[in-house]
Amino acid sequence: xxxGSRIIDRQIDLAIAAGCETIACLVDGIGREVTExxxxxxxAGARFVAMQRxxxxxxxxxxxxxxxxxxxxxxPADDAVLRLITRPVVLAFPAEDAVPRGYERxxxxxxxxxxxxxxxxxxxxxxxxxxxxxxxxxxxxxxLQSGVKIYPVEKRLLEEGMWHLxxxxxxxxxxxxxxxxxxxxxxxxxxxxxxxxxxxxxRFAKDSLGGRGVRIPAVAAGLAGIGALxxxxxxxxxxxxxxxxxxxxxxxxGETVERIGKAGQFGSxxxxxxxxxxxxTDPILAILIALASPEDTEWLRLFVPAxxxxxxxxxxRFRHDTWHETYRDxxxxxxxxxPFAFLGVLQPAVAALALIVLIxxxxxxxxxx
Numbered sequence: 001x002x003x004g005s006r007i008i009d010r011q012i013d014l015a016i017a018a019g020c021e022t023i024a025c026l027v028d029g030i031g032r033e034v035t036e037x038x039x040x041x042x043x044a045g046a047r048f049v050a051m052q053r054x055x056x057x058x059x060x061x062x063x064x065x066x067x068x069x070x071x072x073x074x075x076p077a078d079d080a081v082l083r084l085i086t087r088p089v090v091l092a093f094p095a096e097d098a099v100p101r102g103y104e105r106x107x108x109x110x111x112x113x114x115x116x117x118x119x120x121x122x123x124x125x126x127x128x129x130x131x132x133x134x135x136x137x138x139x140x141x142x143x144l145q146s147g148v149k150i151y152p153v154e155k156r157l158l159e160e161g162m163w164h165l166x167x168x169x170x171x172x173x174x175x176x177x178x179x180x181x182x183x184x185x186x187x188x189x190x191x192x193x194x195x196x197x198x199x200x201x202x203r204f205a206k207d208s209l210g211g212r213g214v215r216i217p218a219v220a221a222g223l224a225g226i227g228a229l230x231x232x233x234x235x236x237x238x239x240x241x242x243x244x245x246x247x248x249x250x251x252x253x254g255e256t257v258e259r260i261g262k263a264g265q266f267g268s269x270x271x272x273x274x275x276x277x278x279x280x281t282d283p284i285l286a287i288l289i290a291l292a293s294p295e296d297t298e299w300l301r302l303f304v305p306a307x308x309x310x311x312x313x314x315x316x317r318f319r320h321d322t323w324h325e326t327y328r329d330x331x332x333x334x335x336x337x338x339p340f341a342f343l344g345v346l347q348p349a350v351a352a353l354a355l356i357v358l359i360x361x362x363x364x365x366x367x368x369x
Contacts, residue, residue: 004209193331201256237292
């Protein structure tokens with residue numbers, strides 16, 4: 001497992017990102033793992049074929065096609081592969097560095113990196129080989145004999161643990177840490193509440209990817225929102241805003257967990273739960289503010305917070321400097337309103353915040369757009 005998915009799943013993601021329309025997988029038998037791999041490919045719009053022998057390949061791959069080949073247990077650097085396979089090529093590492101790690105030697109200088117793009121015509125020659133031949137090795141040799149060039153891959157990818165063959169759990173854990181850090185992309189501390197929440201999500205992702213626990217923060221955010229509305233209706237505005245801040249924290253953490261879990265999957269979209277939490281956070285906070293405001297203010301109870309959140313949304317959309325994330329930070333906003341709710345001056349405080357946000361929008365640097 002790597003970042004919540006098996007290596008074969010990551011290979012499928014890479015193949016689809018490279019434009020493959022059909023995934024042919026050599027297997028020993030059809031089981032649950034193969035079925036799950038098929039579902040992953042088909043959900044991304046690719047055809048999936050599991051085969052125990054290579055002969056069916058001739059009916060799938062035409063001479064005009066190209067064949068992206070990945071060896072078993074290969075977990076390459078996706079960006080490097082997509083950059084290098086623009087034409088038929090055999091990717092290789094220096095033999096002295098790669099062979100001790102288990103990579104197949106090509107010649108005295110190079111070892112196969114486990115990935116190649118071969119012309120479809122190479123498949124036709126597989127029929128000349130015995131049934132028990134190693135299909136991947138055979139395709140590799142056929143490609144080289146047909147003139148496909150060897151292309152050296154930067155050996156630092158091996159040295160820095162960014163390209164693996166049958167990696168150990170320790171090597172995968174180290175690479176997964178870097179993966180999570182890269183795809184978490186937490187907010188800067190100009191949005192302190194969001195920054196903390198997203199870092200919590202990144203830490204939670206490390207322990208939950210690939211399991212059912214990935215939905216816990218988002219579900220908890222929804223429950224916190226319901227609890228906040230209940231407390232507001234019962235007349236406890238301070239506690240309600242506190243739960244509102246918790247809802248915003250858990251929502252941001254859940255969004256981060258989902259973003260990390262779906263990173264690298266072609267065509268992946270946000271879950272309905274994540275979208276719902278995102279859409280409902282502002283309305284719920286606006287309702288909490290309205291219910292905590294004096295009844296005699298009538299329609300202003302909802303109008304003032306609606307103006308505040310509308311201006312914050314405008315800030316998210318139109319300001320693209322280091323303060324962009326500040327407009328998204330509902331955690332700090334909800335916490336900042338708690339003392340004003342306690343003092344009974346929440347509505348004037350919200351109006352003042354709306355004015356401050358409006359002023360900052362006019363002070364935003366002109367990007368020329």
